[in-house]
Each structure stands twice: as C-alpha cells, then as structure tokens.
Amino acid sequence: MTQSTTPSTQSSYPLPDVFSSALTALFDQARPAIVQVRNGQHGGGTGIVWRPDGQIITNNHVVPRDGGDIQVHFTDGRTLPARVIQRQPEFDLALLKVAANDLPFLEAGDSSKLRVGEWVFAIGHPWGQRWTVTAGIMSSRSTRQIDEDVSIPYIKSDVRLAPGNSGGPLLNADGDVVGVNAMIFGGDLSVSIPSNVVSEWLSGLPKAPAILGVGLQRSELPANVQAQLAASREYGQLVVSVVERVAAQQEIFLGDLLLDIDGQPIESAASLRRHLASKAPGDNVSLTLIRGGILTTISASLLPVSSAN
Known part of the structure; x- marks a missing residue:
C-alpha cells in the first residue's frame, strides 16, 4: 500500500x-x-x-x-x-x-x-x-x-x-x-x-469602605528622625489635613509624620488605601509616627467614607 x-x-x-x-x-x-x-x-x-x-x-x-x-x-x-x-x-x-x-x-x-x-x-x-x-x-x-x-x-x-x-x-x-x-x-x-x-x-x-480621615504629603525625614529608626527610611507621610471627626477624636494631629500602619510602611497615599481596603469603619489600626520629633505608636479608629464629606 x-x-x-x-x-x-x-x-x-x-x-x-x-x-x-x-x-x-x-x-x-x-x-x-x-x-x-x-x-x-x-x-x-x-x-x-x-x-x-x-x-x-x-x-x-x-x-x-x-x-x-x-x-x-x-x-x-x-x-x-x-x-x-x-x-x-x-x-x-x-x-x-x-x-x-x-x-x-x-x-x-x-x-x-x-x-x-x-x-x-x-x-x-x-x-x-x-x-x-x-x-x-x-x-x-x-x-x-x-x-x-x-x-x-x-x-x-x-x-x-x-x-x-x-x-x-x-x-x-x-x-x-x-x-x-x-x-x-x-x-x-x-x-x-x-x-x-x-x-x-x-x-x-470591606462591606463598607473605611478611611483614616487624613490628607497626606510625602515628606523627607530629618536626620535625627532617621537615626531613631531600626530600618533605613528616607521619607514619611506628613499629615497636612484631618477631617472633623479625626480632630475630635484627638488621635492624629496635623504635623504628625506617619511611618507604618499595622507594621507595614506607608510609602504613599495609594499604599495606605490598599491597606485599608481590607478594613471596615470602626476597626482600629496601629500607627507608627513621629510627633514632636519623638517616635511613637498609637491606635487609631477608622471612619466611614461619609465622614470626609
């Protein structure tokens, strides 16, 4: 064949x-x-x-x-x-x-x-x-x-x-x-x-979006602040505005320099939003920040998006 x-x-x-x-x-x-x-x-x-x-x-x-x-x-x-x-x-x-x-x-x-x-x-x-x-x-x-x-x-x-x-x-x-x-x-x-x-x-x-209720601006860390940090860090996020409820809670203040949230670096406003995507209003987060030149950690309560209006 x-x-x-x-x-x-x-x-x-x-x-x-x-x-x-x-x-x-x-x-x-x-x-x-x-x-x-x-x-x-x-x-x-x-x-x-x-x-x-x-x-x-x-x-x-x-x-x-x-x-x-x-x-x-x-x-x-x-x-x-x-x-x-x-x-x-x-x-x-x-x-x-x-x-x-x-x-x-x-x-x-x-x-x-x-x-x-x-x-x-x-x-x-x-x-x-x-x-x-x-x-x-x-x-x-x-x-x-x-x-x-x-x-x-x-x-x-x-x-x-x-x-x-x-x-x-x-x-x-x-x-x-x-x-x-x-x-x-x-x-x-x-x-x-x-x-x-x-x-x-x-x-x-989350079932309801949550915010920290602050406006941030990238800011270079002073040399004396960098010396307090265990890991090398050149920039933080300066709090340049707060909504009324944040001001009333007296947890975060204008001039605070935010470094970490729940142990994760806050490298930008976008990275903060990504972290908050898994949170809900009323949740507490741990914030590492510089206040008055001193490194400190505080607890802050998250707010509903409506608080920003």
Missing part, C-alpha cells in the same frame, strides 16, 4: 462557518449580562453584571465623580438607577449596584492563562451603538506605573474599541471575562484590565 506524501489539508483551526457559529453563540449567551451605563454628565459606557444580586463592574471614568445620576439599561428593556458602591481610580474600576436579583451574569476567567495570539472578543456600545461585538487576538501584556510603588498589569489586543466600549468585557473563546476594556493605546491596540486584577480588588473590599 502506497502512503501519500501530500500534506494534509486538515487544520486544527476552526473553519470560517464554525467560527461564525461559535461567535454568534458566544454573543447570544453573554449579551444579557452586559449593560449600558449612562450618566447625565458626559455620556457613558458599558458595564458587566458581575453578580446576580445587582453588582456591576465598569470603568471609574464612566461614572460621574460625584456618583450622581447613573442609569443602567438592560437587554430586556429595563432601565434601573444605580449607585456607586466602590471605586478605584488608580485601576480605573468602579463597582455599581442596582436593586435587582437573579440577574444573568458573566463568569470571571483566569486572565493569567490567556495566551498571546488567542482569540478575544469585546461587547459594548461604541458611539452609542448598543450591544456591538468586535473580535481580535491578544497581542501582548504590559504594565503601567501609577505610583512609585504600584504598577498595574494590562492586556493589549487588536480588538477594535471606541468611546462607549469602556467598562465592557474582554471575553475568551469560552465566553468568560478575561478583562475589562479600558482604553485605546496608540490608535490600534486596545487595553484591558485583567480579570484577575478585578477579582482581587473585589475580594479585598
């Missing part, structure tokens, strides 16, 4: 009709869990129903700074008011809540398993055109430095995005969310926040 040496034309890649059918099925399955987020100030964007109890993820820049009038439009024709539960400006993420239950939602995939060259898909409302799907491939991974001690990983793809796509999902071929679409980079590459970053942020959120 003669064995043919002609290369097989069979391919492991999906044939066009199979690909088209799979994309249609993915779109039909995901569409009910993707919403349009509108506000009364500057348009809006897209949101992802993250939990069936009405939790919706979108970009921070999609919602008004004051959390004002936000309306969420669903595929079934409903329009519901939403409120901002939490926001993370550095990551460009916001968590919204609508008064609804048993909503269809999207599963979060493991973004670390996404490979360069893998097909990805975006669904959103570019230029106000509702529930539009675009396809492409993952191009690369990147990071963006947002603070001296914080960098955020990003997914870059050639999926076409436009204003109105912000806050919508980047989906893999299984229909799982592997990213939250955030911006267009260089005109031809789209940038998405990895789903693992979103999940990690959400898992660290």
Whole structure:
C-alpha cells in the first residue's frame, strides 16, 4: 500500500462557518449580562453584571465623580438607577449596584492563562451603538506605573474599541471575562484590565469602605528622625489635613509624620488605601509616627467614607 506524501489539508483551526457559529453563540449567551451605563454628565459606557444580586463592574471614568445620576439599561428593556458602591481610580474600576436579583451574569476567567495570539472578543456600545461585538487576538501584556510603588498589569489586543466600549468585557473563546476594556493605546491596540486584577480588588473590599480621615504629603525625614529608626527610611507621610471627626477624636494631629500602619510602611497615599481596603469603619489600626520629633505608636479608629464629606 502506497502512503501519500501530500500534506494534509486538515487544520486544527476552526473553519470560517464554525467560527461564525461559535461567535454568534458566544454573543447570544453573554449579551444579557452586559449593560449600558449612562450618566447625565458626559455620556457613558458599558458595564458587566458581575453578580446576580445587582453588582456591576465598569470603568471609574464612566461614572460621574460625584456618583450622581447613573442609569443602567438592560437587554430586556429595563432601565434601573444605580449607585456607586466602590471605586478605584488608580485601576480605573468602579463597582455599581442596582436593586435587582437573579440577574444573568458573566463568569470571571483566569486572565493569567490567556495566551498571546488567542482569540478575544469585546461587547459594548461604541458611539452609542448598543450591544456591538468586535473580535481580535491578544497581542501582548504590559504594565503601567501609577505610583512609585504600584504598577498595574494590562492586556493589549487588536480588538477594535471606541468611546462607549469602556467598562465592557474582554471575553475568551469560552465566553468568560478575561478583562475589562479600558482604553485605546496608540490608535490600534486596545487595553484591558485583567480579570484577575478585578477579582482581587473585589475580594479585598470591606462591606463598607473605611478611611483614616487624613490628607497626606510625602515628606523627607530629618536626620535625627532617621537615626531613631531600626530600618533605613528616607521619607514619611506628613499629615497636612484631618477631617472633623479625626480632630475630635484627638488621635492624629496635623504635623504628625506617619511611618507604618499595622507594621507595614506607608510609602504613599495609594499604599495606605490598599491597606485599608481590607478594613471596615470602626476597626482600629496601629500607627507608627513621629510627633514632636519623638517616635511613637498609637491606635487609631477608622471612619466611614461619609465622614470626609
């Protein structure tokens, strides 16, 4: 029997009709869990129903700074008011809540398993055109430095995005969310926040956000202060403002130089916020600080975000 040496034309890649059918099925399955987020100030964007109890993820820049009038439009024709539960400006993420239950939602995939060259898909409302799907491939991974001690990983793809796509999902071929679409980079590459970053942020959120109630400014430590420290340290965080309740509690004062919180260095206002993400109002934290040139440790009570208003 003669064995043919002609290369097989069979391919492991999906044939066009199979690909088209799979994309249609993915779109039909995901569409009910993707919403349009509108506000009364500057348009809006897209949101992802993250939990069936009405939790919706979108970009921070999609919602008004004051959390004002936000309306969420669903595929079934409903329009519901939403409120901002939490926001993370550095990551460009916001968590919204609508008064609804048993909503269809999207599963979060493991973004670390996404490979360069893998097909990805975006669904959103570019230029106000509702529930539009675009396809492409993952191009690369990147990071963006947002603070001296914080960098955020990003997914870059050639999926076409436009204003109105912000806050919508980047989906893999299984229909799982592997990213939250955030911006267009260089005109031809789209940038998405990895789903693992979103999940990690959400898992660290307290039931109610907590603050220390102070304004901080990075300040160089005097030589006599550095000499008191066991570890080398050049900078601290100077307290330049306190909210009324902090002043009344007389725990932290203007001019205090904060060094550590619960034994962890306070390297920036962002690092302080990250530490407080796992806390709740009423919790106590241990603060190491310099007051009147003397190194001391105090206990301070955390406040609700409303105390800053």
